[in-house]
Amino acid sequence: MGTPILRKGDLTVPANYCNPDLSLLPNHGAYRQRLGHKHLEHHVILTDSQHRNRERRTCESQFLLTLRVIALDLNDGDQINAVLLDGKSFRQVTSQATRHQAGPLWDPY
Secondary structure (H helix, E strand, O other), X not given: OOOOEEOOOOOOOHHHEEOOOHXXXXXXXXXXXXXXXXXXXXXXXXXXXXXXXXXOOOHHHHHHHHHHHHHHHHHOOOOOOOOOOOHHHHHHHHHHHHHHHXXXXXXXX
């Protein structure tokens, strides 16, 4: 995937070369992420309802699309099974549960 880099020694000995380490390049993670996004978009792997970190799509547009689908299903008399997950609520519950388990030993004030 790249030109081998001479470590040291004789230029004619293949063992003196190493493969380039792409993780040493600046912003390597961002580069791989862009390649991944391009691959997913090019091969149409993501559905229209998957909006996170995609061009011209926002969480708000995904929310509105979801509400529209629910409203259409309700109008048709279809059953809807849905779960709403709020990460902040779970952190708070976990924190409260931890405090309860710790009992009187845990008092931040």
